[in-house]
Amino acid sequence: MAAFFDTITPEIREFICNQHLFFVGTAPSEAGEVSVSPKGYDTLRILGESKILYLDYYGSGNETANHLNQNKKITFMWCSFEDEPLILRVYGRGKVLDKGTEEYSSNLNEHFSGFEERIVRQIFEIDVVSVQKSCGWGVPFMKFEKERTKLDDMSKKRR
Template identity: 40%
Template sequence: MAKQLAAISEHLRAFIEAQHVYFVGTAAPDGRVNVSPKGMDSLRVLGPNRVAWLNVTGSGNETAAHVLQLPRMTVMFCALEGPPLILRLYGTARMIQPGDAAWAEYSARFPPLPGARQVYVLDVDLVQTSCGMAVPLMDYRGDRDDLNGWAATKGPAGLDEYRQLKNATSIDGLPTGLPAHADLTS
């Protein structure tokens, strides 16, 4: 039932672009494995072997810490509507933050979000599909705007303060590469 492919086909690209939620998995050499759900309009297929996703400020920053230690990443999609399918993209990730030379180029691919913190670019070396027949059917009712509202209320200075307090290290104490203070002009 599972198929391994060298690249994202046009059919799989259309599947990815239709999904409302996806999951990102990372791990450092030691410590906890992190699996994080993502939503909003935050993922782009850049080519048959590359995707990028916009990360916003949240309660942690595990992905950043893990990618700095070991840049492997898995992005998983599962059909919650329509025919069953699970799709995993395996590869090597790099992190782009505000102030980095590539930030303007990559962040421009996404709608402006008040909590935008990083863009991750994943170079995909393996695409795997599996049946997904045990994944339940669910109805999409809409995006939540709670996180955007929270970030907008905080403002740039409040987000910087929050990130310094909550996002500078992982739950295992690993540094996340967050700048000491963000460039609030980006």
């Protein structure tokens, strides 16, 4: 049975921080496809009970930014692969913090100080609307081995 919360509780925050993988989902306002992308690395920051920052690397398309500029809707999802079964979704309204803006620079310096700016495309700022926990009984057990380095390696070649 699903349970909804208004904010990110300390228990939920701890679960999120212990995961190696999360998914980001957005959709266009009108015609077009839903975009769901797996994400890794240490690119997510939880600021209090109702705000998330997500640092976005360069990569393939830029659907997340395009969709947020259209309708602001975004969903994050985490699955427990190693411990007790759980699926966690955070529903939010987001905005794009573009490079070259004061908001982008201050958030990068304050919350992502270990990242080289040349490898960052933008930062997404999310206001949490609701949080949903569900059973996750169908999620398989899998063990985390290590982060892939290819994206980081390719991004560092950017000038």
